[in-house]
Amino acid sequence: MRDWIEDNLLGKVEKPLRYQGNEMNAVHKDWDSTTLRMVFAFPDVYEIGMSHLGLSILYHQANEEPDCLMERVFAPWVDMEGMMRENNIPLFSLESCRPVKDFHGMAFTLQYEMSYSNILNMLDLAGIPLRWWERSDDDPLIFMGGPCAYNPEPLADFADVILIGEGEEMNLEFYQVWADHLRAHGGKMNKKELLDEVVNIPGVYVPRFYDVTYDEAGRVTAVTPNHPDAPRTIVKRFLKHMDNAFFPEKPIVPYLDVIHDRAMLEVQRGCTRGCRFCQAGMLYRPVREKTVGELEEQARNILCNTGHNDLSLTSLSTSDYTSVDILLRSLIAEMAPRNISVSLPSLRVDNFSMNLANEMQKLKKTGLTFAPEAGTQRLRDVINKGVLEANLESVARMAFSSGWSKIKLYFMMGLPTETDEDLDGIAALAYKVIQIGDEIRRENGGKGPSPQVTVSVSGFVPKPFTPFEFEPQVRGEELRRRQRYLRDKIKHKRVTYHYHDSQVSYIEAIFAKGDRRLGQVLYRAWEKGCKFDGWGEYFYMDWWMEAFEECGLDPEFYAYRQIPYDEVLPWDHISCGVRKDYLIREHQKAMRAETTIDCRTGQCHACGACQDLDVKLDLKGGWLRVNTNAVPQD
Amino acid sequence: MSHLDLMHTWERVIRRSQLPLGFSQGFNPHPKMNFASACAVGTTSDGEYMDIELTRDMPLEEVKEALDRAMPPAFEVTQMKVVEGKVPSLMSIMERASYRLRLEFVDDVTQQQLDAAMEEFFKREEITVFRYKKNSKDKKPVNIRPGVFEIRMEAEGKYAVLHILVQTGNDFNVRPEEVAYGLMSAGMPAVLNVVRIHRNGLYLLDKKGNLITPLDVV
Numbered sequence: 001m002r003d004w005i006e007d008n009l010l011g012k013v014e015k016p017l018r019y020q021g022n023e024m025n026a027v028h029k030d031w032d033s034t035t036l037r038m039v040f041a042f043p044d045v046y047e048i049g050m051s052h053l054g055l056s057i058l059y060h061q062a063n064e065e066p067d068c069l070m071e072r073v074f075a076p077w078v079d080m081e082g083m084m085r086e087n088n089i090p091l092f093s094l095e096s097c098r099p100v101k102d103f104h105g106m107a108f109t110l111q112y113e114m115s116y117s118n119i120l121n122m123l124d125l126a127g128i129p130l131r132w133w134e135r136s137d138d139d140p141l142i143f144m145g146g147p148c149a150y151n152p153e154p155l156a157d158f159a160d161v162i163l164i165g166e167g168e169e170m171n172l173e174f175y176q177v178w179a180d181h182l183r184a185h186g187g188k189m190n191k192k193e194l195l196d197e198v199v200n201i202p203g204v205y206v207p208r209f210y211d212v213t214y215d216e217a218g219r220v221t222a223v224t225p226n227h228p229d230a231p232r233t234i235v236k237r238f239l240k241h242m243d244n245a246f247f248p249e250k251p252i253v254p255y256l257d258v259i260h261d262r263a264m265l266e267v268q269r270g271c272t273r274g275c276r277f278c279q280a281g282m283l284y285r286p287v288r289e290k291t292v293g294e295l296e297e298q299a300r301n302i303l304c305n306t307g308h309n310d311l312s313l314t315s316l317s318t319s320d321y322t323s324v325d326i327l328l329r330s331l332i333a334e335m336a337p338r339n340i341s342v343s344l345p346s347l348r349v350d351n352f353s354m355n356l357a358n359e360m361q362k363l364k365k366t367g368l369t370f371a372p373e374a375g376t377q378r379l380r381d382v383i384n385k386g387v388l389e390a391n392l393e394s395v396a397r398m399a400f401s402s403g404w405s406k407i408k409l410y411f412m413m414g415l416p417t418e419t420d421e422d423l424d425g426i427a428a429l430a431y432k433v434i435q436i437g438d439e440i441r442r443e444n445g446g447k448g449p450s451p452q453v454t455v456s457v458s459g460f461v462p463k464p465f466t467p468f469e470f471e472p473q474v475r476g477e478e479l480r481r482r483q484r485y486l487r488d489k490i491k492h493k494r495v496t497y498h499y500h501d502s503q504v505s506y507i508e509a510i511f512a513k514g515d516r517r518l519g520q521v522l523y524r525a526w527e528k529g530c531k532f533d534g535w536g537e538y539f540y541m542d543w544w545m546e547a548f549e550e551c552g553l554d555p556e557f558y559a560y561r562q563i564p565y566d567e568v569l570p571w572d573h574i575s576c577g578v579r580k581d582y583l584i585r586e587h588q589k590a591m592r593a594e595t596t597i598d599c600r601t602g603q604c605h606a607c608g609a610c611q612d613l614d615v616k617l618d619l620k621g622g623w624l625r626v627n628t629n630a631v632p633q634d
Numbered sequence: 635m636s637h638l639d640l641m642h643t644w645e646r647v648i649r650r651s652q653l654p655l656g657f658s659q660g661f662n663p664h665p666k667m668n669f670a671s672a673c674a675v676g677t678t679s680d681g682e683y684m685d686i687e688l689t690r691d692m693p694l695e696e697v698k699e700a701l702d703r704a705m706p707p708a709f710e711v712t713q714m715k716v717v718e719g720k721v722p723s724l725m726s727i728m729e730r731a732s733y734r735l736r737l738e739f740v741d742d743v744t745q746q747q748l749d750a751a752m753e754e755f756f757k758r759e760e761i762t763v764f765r766y767k768k769n770s771k772d773k774k775p776v777n778i779r780p781g782v783f784e785i786r787m788e789a790e791g792k793y794a795v796l797h798i799l800v801q802t803g804n805d806f807n808v809r810p811e812e813v814a815y816g817l818m819s820a821g822m823p824a825v826l827n828v829v830r831i832h833r834n835g836l837y838l839l840d841k842k843g844n845l846i847t848p849l850d851v852v
């Protein structure tokens with residue numbers, strides 16, 4: 001099959017390397033000598049999937065098991081899909097170029113809601129019936145995980161199994177039960193029996209084992225198990241410590257330039273700053289850091305095995321890592337002589353030491369990015385973003401004096417309680433930064449490029465498991481008015497204004513907080529041709545609206561409704577550790593514009609994560625010192 | 635693979651091999667390596683040349699061993715030689731490239747049809763194809779005839795295998811698929827698809843006009 005595809009299709013598609021595999025460090029295991037054969041399916045193109053650290057971790061972890069094999073498949077781009085359909089080529093894996101249908105299992109990662117239509121399309125391309133009740137024992141088992149799996153309800157019709165939590169902790173257990181099942185059944189699956197077995201693994205969610213009831217208004221009234229072993233609440237699995245956790249030291253090196261074309265090293269997991277819009281901050285509690293020694297060792301091995309010339313220290317907020325100074329200095333000292341740069345993907349205004357930025361700058365010039373998220377102190381307090389205007393000003397001052405000339409500011413629009421005054425604040429902040437830049441340039445005798453600011457604004461999407469899960473999204477017409485309002489406010493020729501499309505974020509909001517009935521909508525939308533919804537050019541709002549209409553569901557019900565605290569949420573039977581009553585308390589504080597201090601200072605707010613999951617913050621550098629200037633008080 | 639992807643791949647191979655690669659000075663140091671000629675995306679090749687500069691002398695066998703260990707599955711180093719002192723860039727000295735192409739026709743073709751087109755091709759003084767201008771949608775006519783030196787063709791039903799020798803280098807370059815288009819303008823039946831392009835080698839000319847490889851020179 002590979003030769004035929006190379007000869008007849010790849011010559012005609014954009015970026016043929018997307019479909020060829022054979023990269024350095026890709027794992028090619030012997031098909032016949034493994035018991036459980038799975039394919040990791042990333043519902044987006046190769047370059048995006050290969051930039052994703054989670055894929056790398058789970059792929060290499062599975063392949064280290066002697067009886068497991070895991071290959072990869074990505075969503076073929078539209079040109080390739082067209083040719084595959086024309087020539088009856090089913091979706092095939094990268095490593096062995098086998099039809100995906102030949103595997104025992106297909107693992108989808110749910111990174112963003114707008115990739116759901118691609119999941120359906122990939123199943124169809126693979127020749128696998130889309131809904132679980134249409135599939136036979138000979139079809140692969142479809143399992144899913146990742147951040148969006150915490151509200152997997154819109155995918156309940158399509159998934160056999162959803163894994164809730166951190167894959168490194170639970171997947172091997174799941175694979176072993178599955179492999180034993182295969183051995184006991186001569187290499188075949190009896191899915192009914194298999195599900196009866198895996199449902200007993202903590203963190204495993206089998207959607208069909210639950211019944212959902214609704215009231216006449218369409219609100220969920222109860223989610224009840226209909227299987228004797230199905231737990232009432234599925235609690236996430238997670239690593240108690242990151243030390244000695246599996247981390248791939250021989251990751252795949254793509255031939256094709258991918259989005260993050262660098263070695264990635266995860267320094268910690270979790271973030272407890274408690275920004276109220278941030279889902280990841282709630283899902284991955286508590287904070288667990290790796291030791292400096294382990295990180296140095298891993299960095300050395302990864303660079304030696306990949307040959308990358310850039311090492312990126314990743315996590316939700318790397319500059320919060322308690323030993324970031326020590327780690328960066330030691331890595332830079334070791335890597336600089338080999339012309340390897342070290343970078344942090346995101347910098348925070350309030351804690352980032354300019355000296356470190358300068359150290360990194362020595363090796364590589366990149367623009368500086370800050371995310372104040374909101375334009376006024378009041379709104380920043382509502383969202384609990386601990387950034388003061390004074391912080392931003394002093395950082396901007398330091399950045400310009402150290403020779404940076406371009407600063408990018410990220411904001412969200414449509415946050416709860418936002419008014420036009422907050423939008424004025426965005427414009428004012430941008431002007432302030434330019435003004436600081438101009439002053440410093442003048443002081444330096446007008447040398448160097450003129451300062452430039454980019455204001456990048458995205459629409460706010462309320463997410464489950466955040467204090468804003470109860471909040472409606474701002475209506476589309478109103479959002480567009482606010483966009484125009486802000487655009488008219490920003491008239492400086494060195495301030496660029498970018499706005500991300502609001503229609504996509506409407507669908508995103510619906511699916512983020514959706515229930516099971518959205519499965520039909522998704523199916524209809526896919527039938528109409530929806531795919532690659534995250535890629536502007538392939539997003540067709542009309543198709544989505546028609547799909548809702550035809551299924552008799554009201555999209556506004558999902559996106560634009562203020563939800564009372566006592567309403568049953570479609571995801572209430574899933575737990576990420578953080579309790580609903582904590583989210584309610586946080587929501588109430590938000591409405592009063594009261595802030596909550598980071599619990600890494602030693603002040604626990606009893607969010608539930610440490611109490612219910614029996615775990616503690618794991619900070620290698622001790623409690624955070626409270627700097628009253630930088631961190632708002634509780 | 636694009637030229638940029640190829641360069642990055644090689645930089646990583648050399649970094650993995652732990653060889654003492656030389657870097658240019660300056661703010662954005664570049665590894666000191668050079669390629670003979672860029673291959674178009676989708677073209678496979680048996681004959682590529684590159685030079686790399688190391689910061690100290692090393693025995694060739696050691697360099698080869700280190701590279702072999704670091705090489706991704708689809709790459710192979712076949713031969714190496716030491717170059718001392720300053721040398722002209724590989725790109726600037728290359729003169730000929732040979733390719734093998736597989737063509738798919740709309741209908742079955744015969745050897746006679748192919749031979750006739752070839753004869754016609756060499757009889758003409760001008761064979762014009764259209765080339766996109768850089769960063770533009772406009773096309774400009776190019777006469778490729780003086781840059782084509784050899785054509786051999788074998789018919790196989792709806793397919794034909796084409797062996798060609800063309801000019802390459804900084805002054806003038808003939809792309810393999812252009813020869814197929816040129817043959818069509820000389821009466822060859824319509825090609826549906828250029829199925830596969832493979833570069834056999836890159837060459838220089840010696841004083842007598844024979845093909846030699848860069849390794850024969852140093």
Ligand code: SF4
Nearest residue numbers: 599604605606607610
């Ligand atoms: S339980 Fe307390 S210490 Fe643990 S994550 Fe929640 S607020 Fe932080």
